[in-house]
Amino acid sequence: MAGLTEDTVLGIDDIKEKDEETERTSKPIDKEVSAGEEGGQGERDMAPSAGNLIHRSGSRPQLDLSKAAIAGNFEERNPTILLPNQSDDISHLALDIGGSLIKLVYFSRHEDQSISDKRKKTVKERLGISNCNRRSYPILGGRLHFVKFETNKINDCLEFIDSKQLHRGDNYGILLLIGMDSLWHSELSANDNAVIKATGGGAYKFADLFKERLGAIRHEAFTHKEGQKEFVQIDHNELFPYLLVNIGSGVSMIKVDGDGKFQRVSGTNVGGGTYWGLGRLLTKCKSFDELLELSQRGDNRTIDMLVGDIYGGMDYPKIGLSASTIASSFGKAISENKELEDYRPEDISLSLLRMISYNIGQISHLNALRFGIKRIFFGGFFIRGHAYTMDTISFAVHFWQFPIFRSKGEAQAMFLRHEGFLGALGAFMSYEKHGLDDLMAHQLVERFPMGAPYTGGKIHGPPLGDLNEKASVISWMEKFVQKGTEITAPVPMTPSGTTGLGGFEVPLSKGGILRSDASALNVGVLHLVPSLEVFPLLADPKMYEPNTIDLSDHGELEYWFTVLSEHLPDLVDKAVASEGGTDDAKRRGDAFARAFSAHLARLLEEPAAYGKLGLANLLELREECLREFQFVDAYRSIKQRENEASLAVLPDLLMELDSMSEEIRLLTLIEGVLAANIFDWGARACVDLYHEGTIIEIYRMSRNKMHRPWRVDDFDVFKERMFGSGDKKLPPHRRALLFVDNAGADIVLGMLPLARELLRRGTEVVLVANSLPALNDVTAMELPDIVAEAAKKETDSSSPQHCDILRRAAEAGGLLVDAMINTVDSPRENSALVPLRVVENGCGSPCIDLRQVSSELAAAANDADLIILEGMGRSLHTNFNARFKCDALKLAMVKNQRLAEKLINGNIYDCVCRFCILHYKFSLLGHCTL
Numbered sequence: 001m002a003g004l005t006e007d008t009v010l011g012i013d014d015i016k017e018k019d020e021e022t023e024r025t026s027k028p029i030d031k032e033v034s035a036g037e038e039g040g041q042g043e044r045d046m047a048p049s050a051g052n053l054i055h056r057s058g059s060r061p062q063l064d065l066s067k068a069a070i071a072g073n074f075e076e077r078n079p080t081i082l083l084p085n086q087s088d089d090i091s092h093l094a095l096d097i098g099g100s101l102i103k104l105v106y107f108s109r110h111e112d113q114s115i116s117d118k119r120k121k122t123v124k125e126r127l128g129i130s131n132c133n134r135r136s137y138p139i140l141g142g143r144l145h146f147v148k149f150e151t152n153k154i155n156d157c158l159e160f161i162d163s164k165q166l167h168r169g170d171n172y173g174i175l176l177l178i179g180m181d182s183l184w185h186s187e188l189s190a191n192d193n194a195v196i197k198a199t200g201g202g203a204y205k206f207a208d209l210f211k212e213r214l215g216a217i218r219h220e221a222f223t224h225k226e227g228q229k230e231f232v233q234i235d236h237n238e239l240f241p242y243l244l245v246n247i248g249s250g251v252s253m254i255k256v257d258g259d260g261k262f263q264r265v266s267g268t269n270v271g272g273g274t275y276w277g278l279g280r281l282l283t284k285c286k287s288f289d290e291l292l293e294l295s296q297r298g299d300n301r302t303i304d305m306l307v308g309d310i311y312g313g314m315d316y317p318k319i320g321l322s323a324s325t326i327a328s329s330f331g332k333a334i335s336e337n338k339e340l341e342d343y344r345p346e347d348i349s350l351s352l353l354r355m356i357s358y359n360i361g362q363i364s365h366l367n368a369l370r371f372g373i374k375r376i377f378f379g380g381f382f383i384r385g386h387a388y389t390m391d392t393i394s395f396a397v398h399f400w401q402f403p404i405f406r407s408k409g410e411a412q413a414m415f416l417r418h419e420g421f422l423g424a425l426g427a428f429m430s431y432e433k434h435g436l437d438d439l440m441a442h443q444l445v446e447r448f449p450m451g452a453p454y455t456g457g458k459i460h461g462p463p464l465g466d467l468n469e470k471a472s473v474i475s476w477m478e479k480f481v482q483k484g485t486e487i488t489a490p491v492p493m494t495p496s497g498t499t500g501l502g503g504f505e506v507p508l509s510k511g512g513i514l515r516s517d518a519s520a521l522n523v524g525v526l527h528l529v530p531s532l533e534v535f536p537l538l539a540d541p542k543m544y545e546p547n548t549i550d551l552s553d554h555g556e557l558e559y560w561f562t563v564l565s566e567h568l569p570d571l572v573d574k575a576v577a578s579e580g581g582t583d584d585a586k587r588r589g590d591a592f593a594r595a596f597s598a599h600l601a602r603l604l605e606e607p608a609a610y611g612k613l614g615l616a617n618l619l620e621l622r623e624e625c626l627r628e629f630q631f632v633d634a635y636r637s638i639k640q641r642e643n644e645a646s647l648a649v650l651p652d653l654l655m656e657l658d659s660m661s662e663e664i665r666l667l668t669l670i671e672g673v674l675a676a677n678i679f680d681w682g683a684r685a686c687v688d689l690y691h692e693g694t695i696i697e698i699y700r701m702s703r704n705k706m707h708r709p710w711r712v713d714d715f716d717v718f719k720e721r722m723f724g725s726g727d728k729k730l731p732p733h734r735r736a737l738l739f740v741d742n743a744g745a746d747i748v749l750g751m752l753p754l755a756r757e758l759l760r761r762g763t764e765v766v767l768v769a770n771s772l773p774a775l776n777d778v779t780a781m782e783l784p785d786i787v788a789e790a791a792k793k794e795t796d797s798s799s800p801q802h803c804d805i806l807r808r809a810a811e812a813g814g815l816l817v818d819a820m821i822n823t824v825d826s827p828r829e830n831s832a833l834v835p836l837r838v839v840e841n842g843c844g845s846p847c848i849d850l851r852q853v854s855s856e857l858a859a860a861a862n863d864a865d866l867i868i869l870e871g872m873g874r875s876l877h878t879n880f881n882a883r884f885k886c887d888a889l890k891l892a893m894v895k896n897q898r899l900a901e902k903l904i905n906g907n908i909y910d911c912v913c914r915f916c917i918l919h920y921k922f923s924l925l926g927h928c929t930l
């Protein structure tokens with residue numbers, strides 16, 4: 001499989017990363033191979049997928065590649081791939097075969113019941129929740145894979161398709177897109193077998209893609225100036241019109257006015273082909289990348305005629321040109337008595353690159369001006385994610401907007417992270433039957449697995465040259481471990497420098513090292529999760545930004561990277577121990593540490609490498625990386641231990657609480673939540689603290705220090721909302737969503753007693769917990785048992801007068817399935833029978849991005865009028881500034897000195913009780929500290 005570059009693989013809805021890993025091995029699936037033969041470490045998890053596929057697919061369609069060949073030359077206008085022996089239907093695959101690269105996008109759907117589905121079912125069954133927001137077309141949870149091949153290795157591509165069995169499926173056709181510039185398009189059902197027609201036309205393809213709203217995907221579009229990417233979130237309603245400039249061998253410019261409304265308005269024959277063709281002749285470079293890399297070391301002053309050359313080194317201010325403006329590309333060569341050999345190839349390459357980029361930039365700018373267009377999207381083979389090229393084009397577009405050239409309304413030069421795959425994606429999405437027509441940004445989760453390099457990709461670390469070099473029984477994990485020693489942090493780009501020309505005439509970005517195409521694209525695996533939704537209670541979803549800390553501040557970035565790096569050895573120890581400390585676990589732990597360090601190094605070098613970077617993304621990446629190396633729950637035993645210890649003292653706490661007046665009790669409860677939030681295994685300071693005492697000792701110490709006023713203290717407003725003031729009273733909240741944080745004392749001694757209080761007041765409570773483990777956070781799976789235990793303890797306690805609020809509410813909410821508790825002696829309190837429920841939040845991170853939550857949570861939010869966000873991750877790192885359509889209480893102990901200083905001008909262990917109340921007619925309650 002030489003020549004394969006798999007930038008990224010994909011996944012949907014998949015907690016079941018194992019499928020992904022199996023796929024990544026990308027060994028040809030031999031019908032003789034059975035599940036058990038996958039072998040190697042991780043066999044238990046990795047084998048079934050391939051095995052299942054084979055068992056399942058016995059009667060499924062096959063792509064018969066025997067005698068397959070491109071008919072004619074692929075530069076031809078209408079090339080086809082002949083599959084003379086094909087007899088079955090094929091599906092889920094689209095290719096864009098360009099002059100130099102074949103881009104392939106394929107979709108894999110989880111046909112097996114995934115772990116997550118099973119869990120969802122369990123939680124849903126327990127809750128009796130049905131998902132009424134189901135889409136009407138077939139579920140499309142799955143993954144979009146992006147793979148590239150060199151065009152002259154079409155056979156590798158076909159082999160790849162065969163090895164992955166991509167052609168299996170229903171009755172779709174394969175759509176092949178061939179050629180850079182042609183504007184034709186055809187599609188044949190594979191029912192016609194024998195021939196699969198090819199189609200092409202970069203411009204058309206782009207338009208098709210945009211039609212499908214990919215442009216609205218988060219962190220997809222960005223500007224690139226002076227080496228800096230800036231992501232721009234484009235509202236689909238504001239997307240049109242735009243100019244699409246596809247720089248292939250030649251250049252096409254398409255004006256896109258709306259869904260399906262586009263027209264080719266211009267173009268130029270001076271494009272990527274010109275750069276590569278002329279460059280090859282003039283420099284003897286062997287590849288496009290080599291030529292581009294040369295340009296980065298070039299100095300175009302030796303060849304280009306500059307304004308200063310004409311005006312004696314002076315600017316020409318009258319018309320707004322500075323001395324370093326290029327007056328004539330290659331113009332100096334006419335006046336000097338030099339031969340080609342007398343010029344440095346580096347300088348030639350740079351002059352050529354500037355000449356062509358500036359020309360494209362100028363024509364694009366003029367066309368944008370002609371039609372009053374504000375955005376120009378650049379894509380195509382010429383760009384390929386190269387920072388330097390993007391900078392040059394941006395510079396060129398913006399140059400024409402400087403002083404005297406500037407006209408009304410500046411056009412922005414924009415680029416796209418998936419641009420290398422747009423053609424194939426556009427083709428893929430044009431299959432109506434995929435049901436992707438109303439795909440929304442929030443249903444796509446992009447992940448950056450480490451496995452990709454080991455199937456040939458180049459996101460990080462060394463690729464394995466030949467996937468089959470170690471026989472087909474070896475897994476990508478094995479390869480990772482074997483190759484682990486070779487992993488080095490990516491070489492940092494030298495800081496942005498100038499060519500020494502100064503002024504606005506040259507782009508600043510000029511890295512010392514040119515990133516390879518594959519790594520520069522930074523394309524992750526797009527997980528399509530149709531069940532994700534935007535949290536309906538966000539006041540302004542469009543303006544919502546989950547992250548509080550801005551990591552574009554380099555000081556912040558370095559600080560948090562150091563924190564995470566220092567935490568790594570401890571985390572690896574926990575992770576390895578959680579898997580029994582076996583040799584396999586140790587190897588995986590080692591591989592995880594390397595992989596996560598490589599991610600950190602990559603991001604430190606280029607923070608925008610994976611899209612806009614916030615602290616929440618970093619913390620999530622760590623969890624994803626653990627999962628990729630098959631660490632299911634690193635803190636499992638710690639969580640269990642802390643749950644048990646806390647449950648043991650819960651009855652006494654409840655008794656104490658019940659002896660208090662309502663008002664004192666409310667304060668004590670909030671203090672309790674804040675105090676118990678100290679149990680955070682993700683914070684260095686807290687982990688150090690745990691060496692100094694037992695859980696209960698630490699809890700007591702934390703509790704005793706919990707004096708008001710807290711650093712952020714809206715308790716009085718909250719209290720007023722709960723109890724009213726004087727004779728003014730508000731009804732209790734209808735439904736409260738409690739976003740819970742950690743296991744152990746945090747949930748048992750903090751949030752559960754608070755939930756109980758709300759229930760007692762007649763407020764229905766929904767505990768919102770993680771779908772997947774993250775640090776020591778409690779998960780939705782774990783909560784029903786904890787609640788059951790807590791309810792049991794209540795009635796088991798020596799004082800039967802303690803009401804059984806939790807138990808009855810949990811029963812009403814479907815959390816307790818049987819009459820596990822004898823209720824005969826327990827007196828019923830006068831509270832209404834409101835349910836206590838649990839829903840999963842749809843994420844597996846210590847933070848929460850409310851643009852992507854589970855459909856269950858979105859459904860539960862419908863009737864909610866109070867949300868309580870608890871913990872640093874959910875209420876400080878993220879959502880600290882989020883505004884909601886209902887009352888919102890944010891509770892957290894700040895367990896990091898720097899964050900305390902930055903965010904609340906305070907100190908470590910200070911607390912936040914931030915309450916934002918909706919405007920009730922009630923004047924006293926009409927404010928909050930926000």
Ligand SMILES: CC(C)(COP(=O)(O)O)[C@@H](O)C(=O)NCCC(=O)O
Nearest residue numbers: 680682683684846871872873874896
């Ligand atoms: C990961 C966390 C956000 C979890 O905090 P929690 O949400 O559990 O309160 C927090 O532990 C954290 O920010 N840790 C890194 C900083 C540190 O070690 O101080």
Ligand SMILES: [Mn+2]
Nearest residue numbers: 741742777846
């Ligand atoms: Mn936590």
